Amino acid sequence: MNATTEVLIVGAGPTGLMAAAQLLRHGIRPRLIERSGGPSVQTKAVAVQARSLEIFRQMGLEAAALREGQPAEVVNIYADNVSAAQVPLGLIGQALTPYPYLFVLGQDHTERLLGEDLARHGLTVEWNTELLGLEDGPGGAVARLRGPEGREERVQVRYVLGADGARSTIRHALGIPFEGGTYARLFFVADLEVRGKLRPGELNLYLSRDTFQGLFPMRGDHRFRLVGVVPPELAGRAQLEFSELRPYLERSSRGGLRYGEPRWFSVYRVHHRVAARFRQGNVFLLGDAAHVHSPAGGQGMNTGLQDAYNLAWKLALVLKGQADPALLDSYEAERRPLAQRLVETTDRFFTMAVQTHPLAVLARTRVVPWLIPRALRLEAARRLVFKTVSQTGIHYRNSRLSAGDLPASAPVQPGDRFPWLTVDGTDTLALQGGQRFTLLALGAWGRADLTELRELRPELLEVHHLPALALPGMPECALYLLRPDGYVAYASTRLDPAALRAYLGTQLHLRASDARTALSSPHAARALR
Ligand SMILES: Cc1cc2nc3c(=O)[nH]c(=O)nc-3n(C[C@H](O)[C@H](O)[C@H](O)COP(=O)(O)OP(=O)(O)OC[C@H]3O[C@@H](n4cnc5c(N)ncnc54)[C@H](O)[C@@H]3O)c2cc1C
CATH class of the missing domain: 3.50.50.60 (FAD/NAD(P)-binding domain)
Incomplete structure (x- = not known):
C-alpha cells in the first residue's frame, strides 16, 4: 500500500x-x-x-x-414560426432569488x-x-x-x-x-450565430411539426447555443455535418431562422x-x-x-x-x-418535444402554445415554473433530517430552502452557507432566550437575531435552524432547548459537544478559523 x-x-x-x-x-x-x-x-x-x-x-x-x-430573462416560444408565448423569468423570479433568469x-x-x-x-x-x-x-x-x-x-x-x-x-x-434507457433519437448541439425571427439575449424555443429547437443566448453578437434532435432521415450517418442539418432546420423554422457556421458541433445519444x-x-x-x-x-x-x-x-x-x-x-x-x-x-418533456406521432405534434404545435400563456396568468403557476427550472424550489421535506412543530400552513417548512429575503442591510443568503449551522431567530426574542440559544452548541451553531423579519402567514416569533447547505433542518415557534438538543443528537446525528476535543482536532481548528 x-x-x-x-x-x-x-x-x-x-x-x-x-x-x-x-x-x-x-x-x-x-x-x-x-x-x-x-x-x-x-x-x-x-x-x-x-x-x-x-x-x-x-x-x-x-x-x-x-x-x-449571459443572463436570459425571457423565454420566447414560437409554434410553427409564430410567436406563441413569452415567459418573463425576470419578472417572475425577482422576489425569489437575486438571479431571476436563466444564466x-x-x-x-x-x-x-x-x-x-x-x-x-x-x-x-x-x-x-x-x-x-x-x-x-x-x-x-x-x-x-x-x-x-x-x-x-x-x-x-x-x-x-x-x-x-x-x-x-x-x-x-x-x-x-x-x-433506465436510451432515446432512439439522436441529439445535436452547436455553438453558432443565428439571425432572423428570434430575440437576441433571450432564450428562444421553436416548436414545429418535425421537432423542436432551443436557442440559448451566448456572449457575442447573435451567438447562440442551438440544441435539437437529428431528423430520422439523417440519423444513420456515421459522420454528420452541420451543413446536412441546415436545410432541415430552416424548413422546421419555416425560413424564420438563418444559421451561420458553427464553432462547435456535436451529435450524441441521450440516456x-x-x-x-x-x-x-x-x-x-x-x-x-x-x-x-x-x-x-x-x-x-x-x-x-x-x-x-x-x-x-x-x-x-x-x-x-x-x-x-x-x-x-x-x-x-x-x-x-x-x-x-x-x-x-x-x-x-423530451418525448412531447421530439415525437412524430400526430397527437404529440398536436400537443407541441397547438396545445402547449395555447396552454402556456393561459397558465402563466396564474401567479402560482408562474412561481412553480420558475422554482422548478431554477432549482430554488428543491426541498427535502420528506427527509429524516427535517423536523419541527410548525403549523402545516406555515409557508416555509422544515426541508425547504430558506427563502431569499433582505433584512437590516443584508440578506438571508449572506447569513448562511458557512461551515456551521445557522440559527435564525425571527421576531422579538428576549436577551435570555438568545443567550440560551448561543450557548447551546456554539462550535456548530451561529445564531442571528432578526427582530424585523417576519414571514407572511407565520407567527411573529419563529426559530429556523438552517443546515450548512441552506435548507431548513428544524423549525419551531417555541424555544425548547431540550427538544432542539434532542433533535441535534437523534435526528441530525450530531455527537455530544466536547469543545476541547473539537478545538484540538486539526480539522475542527481549521473549520472554525
Ligand atoms: C454535448 C453535451 C451537451 C450537454 N449540454 C448540456 C446542457 O445544455 N445542460 C446541462 O445541464 N447538461 C448538459 N450536458 C450534460 C452535462 O455536461 C453533464 O451533466 C455534466 O458534465 C456532468 O458533470 P459530472 O462532473 O458529473 O460528469 P463529467 O462532466 O462527465 O465529468 C466526469 C469526469 O470524470 C473523469 N473520469 C471518468 N472516469 C475516470 C476514471 N476512471 N479515473 C479518473 N477520472 C475519470 C472524466 O474524464 C471526466 O472529466 C451536456 C453533455 C454533453 C456531452
Whole structure:
C-alpha cells in the first residue's frame, strides 16, 4: 500500500470540482484525480440555474461568473414560426432569488472558475491520473490508480466520491445497476450565430411539426447555443455535418431562422438513467455517475453541483468526528428521489418535444402554445415554473433530517430552502452557507432566550437575531435552524432547548459537544478559523 487519504474524488468535471471546493471550505482536504490531461474545453452544459449561482455567491465566485456569462430573462416560444408565448423569468423570479433568469455560461468556464477556486485554496487537480479499480471494505476502500508516468499505486481511502461521469468506472466496479434507457433519437448541439425571427439575449424555443429547437443566448453578437434532435432521415450517418442539418432546420423554422457556421458541433445519444444506489458502503455516486437525462431544461450539470453541495458538509462533520456516520445515509435518501423525479419530468418533456406521432405534434404545435400563456396568468403557476427550472424550489421535506412543530400552513417548512429575503442591510443568503449551522431567530426574542440559544452548541451553531423579519402567514416569533447547505433542518415557534438538543443528537446525528476535543482536532481548528 503506497498511501492513505481520507477522501478520494474521482473525476474533475463540474461535480468533482464542486465536491472538492466544498470539502475544502469545511476543512477537509481531498485528493482529486482526473483521467484527462487538463481542463475540458467543451462548452457542453450552458445553463447555470439560479440555485447554483446562489452557491457560487457563497463561494465568492459570483462576480467572475456574471462577468463571463449571459443572463436570459425571457423565454420566447414560437409554434410553427409564430410567436406563441413569452415567459418573463425576470419578472417572475425577482422576489425569489437575486438571479431571476436563466444564466448561460459554457461548462468550460464553470469548470475553470471552480478550478481556480481550488487553486486559491491550495488544491491541485491530479491530471492524467486514472482510477483503474476499487475494492470496498468495512473500514474504507482500496483504490488502484495509474498516474501520469503510467506508475500504478494502491491507496487506502476512507471515503470515495465517484464523480466520474455517465460511464462511471466506480459504478461498474461496485456492480450498481444504472436503471433506465436510451432515446432512439439522436441529439445535436452547436455553438453558432443565428439571425432572423428570434430575440437576441433571450432564450428562444421553436416548436414545429418535425421537432423542436432551443436557442440559448451566448456572449457575442447573435451567438447562440442551438440544441435539437437529428431528423430520422439523417440519423444513420456515421459522420454528420452541420451543413446536412441546415436545410432541415430552416424548413422546421419555416425560413424564420438563418444559421451561420458553427464553432462547435456535436451529435450524441441521450440516456435517461438513475443508479439503483447512490451510496454503497464507503463509496458515493454523484453527478452524471448517478443520474443522466435529456438536457431539456438545463438541469444536468446543476443537479451534479447540488449533489456535491448536499454531501460535502455531511461528510466533513463525520470526518471531523462531530457527527455519527448515520448522517451520511441522508445523502441518497435526499438526492435519489429528486434525480428520479427529474428523469421522469425531462423524459415527459423530451418525448412531447421530439415525437412524430400526430397527437404529440398536436400537443407541441397547438396545445402547449395555447396552454402556456393561459397558465402563466396564474401567479402560482408562474412561481412553480420558475422554482422548478431554477432549482430554488428543491426541498427535502420528506427527509429524516427535517423536523419541527410548525403549523402545516406555515409557508416555509422544515426541508425547504430558506427563502431569499433582505433584512437590516443584508440578506438571508449572506447569513448562511458557512461551515456551521445557522440559527435564525425571527421576531422579538428576549436577551435570555438568545443567550440560551448561543450557548447551546456554539462550535456548530451561529445564531442571528432578526427582530424585523417576519414571514407572511407565520407567527411573529419563529426559530429556523438552517443546515450548512441552506435548507431548513428544524423549525419551531417555541424555544425548547431540550427538544432542539434532542433533535441535534437523534435526528441530525450530531455527537455530544466536547469543545476541547473539537478545538484540538486539526480539522475542527481549521473549520472554525
Ligand atoms: C454535448 C453535451 C451537451 C450537454 N449540454 C448540456 C446542457 O445544455 N445542460 C446541462 O445541464 N447538461 C448538459 N450536458 C450534460 C452535462 O455536461 C453533464 O451533466 C455534466 O458534465 C456532468 O458533470 P459530472 O462532473 O458529473 O460528469 P463529467 O462532466 O462527465 O465529468 C466526469 C469526469 O470524470 C473523469 N473520469 C471518468 N472516469 C475516470 C476514471 N476512471 N479515473 C479518473 N477520472 C475519470 C472524466 O474524464 C471526466 O472529466 C451536456 C453533455 C454533453 C456531452
